[in-house]
Amino acid sequence: MAACMNVGVDIIEPCGFVLDDKRLRRSGMDYLAQVELERHNSWAKFQEKCVESEDRIVLLTTFGNISYCDFKFEKSDRLLLGRESAGVPQEVHQTVNARIRIPMATGTRSLNIAMAASMVLGEAMRQTNTFALGPSG
Numbered sequence: 001m002a003a004c005m006n007v008g009v010d011i012i013e014p015c016g017f018v019l020d021d022k023r024l025r026r027s028g029m030d031y032l033a034q035v036e037l038e039r040h041n042s043w044a045k046f047q048e049k050c051v052e053s054e055d056r057i058v059l060l061t062t063f064g065n066i067s068y069c070d071f072k073f074e075k076s077d078r079l080l081l082g083r084e085s086a087g088v089p090q091e092v093h094q095t096v097n098a099r100i101r102i103p104m105a106t107g108t109r110s111l112n113i114a115m116a117a118s119m120v121l122g123e124a125m126r127q128t129n130t131f132a133l134g135p136s137g
Contacts (some may be wrong), residue, residue, distance in 0.1 A: 008036035012046045056097040064101030071100045072122040084113050
């Protein structure tokens, strides 16, 4: 998705999955070379980078106080997603710039992380007019 949408990916350690080169190559298929991938040793390092570059950190969470459809995205926003099973630590909730949610049917808990990322990224790119159109676009 990141390659197709021309967006970078930040991985913040410790991440909730094993990320060795073999698994990364397999999951990235032939698109991996087209993705700007940056690993951060800790939440503090990632947050420091965002402050320096004046990027907002927008957390997707079931505890969000605004629907992603009603949120006003900016080009410099960085979408943050936690583990499907546990989300992000409480300290992260308290330090992000915004917490948004995907409205869902009563009685449901959460969406697959890739599905949630796709939905919100699409809306953010629509609002900021940042879809990268290729030769046929």
